[in-house]
Amino acid sequence: MIKLNNLRLGQKFTLLLVLVFLAGIVASGVALSTVLNRSAQAQVTTKALMLMETMNSVREYTSSQVQPELEARLASEFLPETVPAYSAREVFETFRANPAYGDFFYKEATLNPTNLRDKADEFETVIVENFRAQDDPGEVSGFRTTPAGKLFYIARPIRIEQESCLQCHGSLEEAPASLIDRYGSANGFGWTLNEIVGAQVISVPAETVLQNARQSLLLTLGIFVVVFAIAIFLVNLWLKRFVVRPLNRMARVAEAVSTGDTDAEFNQTSNDEVGQLAQSFNRMRMSLQMAMRRLERYREGRRSSGNFSE
Structure with missing residues (x-):
């Protein structure tokens, strides 16, 4: 199941x-x-x-x-x-x-x-x-x-x-x-x-x-089935284009960022909830970049003063 x-x-x-x-x-x-x-x-x-x-x-x-x-x-x-x-x-x-x-x-x-x-x-x-x-x-x-x-x-x-x-x-x-x-x-x-x-x-x-x-019932239900089948197809097409694909792209970018590629960017293609999510991920990525830079500068400062050891 x-x-x-x-x-x-x-x-x-x-x-x-x-x-x-x-x-x-x-x-x-x-x-x-x-x-x-x-x-x-x-x-x-x-x-x-x-x-x-x-x-x-x-x-x-x-x-x-x-x-x-x-x-x-x-x-x-x-x-x-x-x-x-x-x-x-x-x-x-x-x-x-x-x-x-x-x-x-x-x-x-x-x-x-x-x-x-x-x-x-x-x-x-x-x-x-x-x-x-x-x-x-x-x-x-x-x-x-x-x-x-x-x-x-x-x-x-x-x-x-x-x-x-x-x-x-x-x-x-x-x-x-x-x-x-x-x-x-x-x-x-x-x-x-x-x-x-x-x-x-x-x-x-x-x-x-x-x-x-x-006969009238079968004809009416037949029309209803065809219309609803077309509706399901169009809704799935819309969902795949405007929701599923952007989410898959964000998932791949998030995977790249998690492995250290902080230059990977979340593309914002709309202003809806999916677009707002991409914008939030970009802010998080930028915050992560800033944190990594501060950490790098801190490590370099410790290294230059001779007090940093690995």
């Missing part, structure tokens, strides 16, 4: 910088991971909400434009294309053909749907029930675990706000016969105006969110 006292000044300083660097990497990595995860979730949430607003526009268009045009035909025949939920789901599948939205999934999770494909699962049922328990529910988001893996989801309540929805989902007796023939009479009836019957849910694999965060 290398003892710290045996390391050179530059090595000690480099070791200190490396330790600070490693501590900074760990601390910043933890902080950046949290921030970037939240940022990635916010980006996915923004994209999901845009999709959800688009689906709501499709639903509104189907309800206000398509259904009235086919009202006479709907009296005797059920057309799935006139159902807002059906239109929204089909349009969303077209969106998913775009690679940018291929990982997104859309579902109108309903407690009592006509089409059992829209039946809310246990997790979605809890979300819907929470919406129903609130006076003015908003959107919720988070992570959930499914057999297919972990998902990040965004959900909004589905509230019955138009009378036209009750033509198919009101009482069983008033529902189109073709609807009952297609989906049966057991589900999808008894809805009331202003009732929250389900939740619009858009989900995306959690790995997509985490992968975006990891």
Whole structure:
């Protein structure tokens, strides 16, 4: 094991910088991971909400434009294309053909749907029930675990706000016969105006969110590592030029002076602490020269008077 006292000044300083660097990497990595995860979730949430607003526009268009045009035909025949939920789901599948939205999934999770494909699962049922328990529910988001893996989801309540929805989902007796023939009479009836019957849910694999965060984290840490490596190099270069080299030169001069070469001079190249040290050594060297001269004169005086003996 290398003892710290045996390391050179530059090595000690480099070791200190490396330790600070490693501590900074760990601390910043933890902080950046949290921030970037939240940022990635916010980006996915923004994209999901845009999709959800688009689906709501499709639903509104189907309800206000398509259904009235086919009202006479709907009296005797059920057309799935006139159902807002059906239109929204089909349009969303077209969106998913775009690679940018291929990982997104859309579902109108309903407690009592006509089409059992829209039946809310246990997790979605809890979300819907929470919406129903609130006076003015908003959107919720988070992570959930499914057999297919972990998902990040965004959900909004589905509230019955138009009378036209009750033509198919009101009482069983008033529902189109073709609807009952297609989906049966057991589900999808008894809805009331202003009732929250389900939740619009858009989900995306959690790995997509985490992968975006990891890529940003690696890029940020990579830049941080490069910048700090350059900083260590420049600091060591500066330390070697302005501290280590002058100290080595002073050490060699001090060694020469200690062996009797009192004419060796400590070069002062700066006015900083290293320069002040060189100046102090020069004063010490001059004091030593003066002391040696006095000693030499004293010895010569003793020798001339005949009283000096070796």
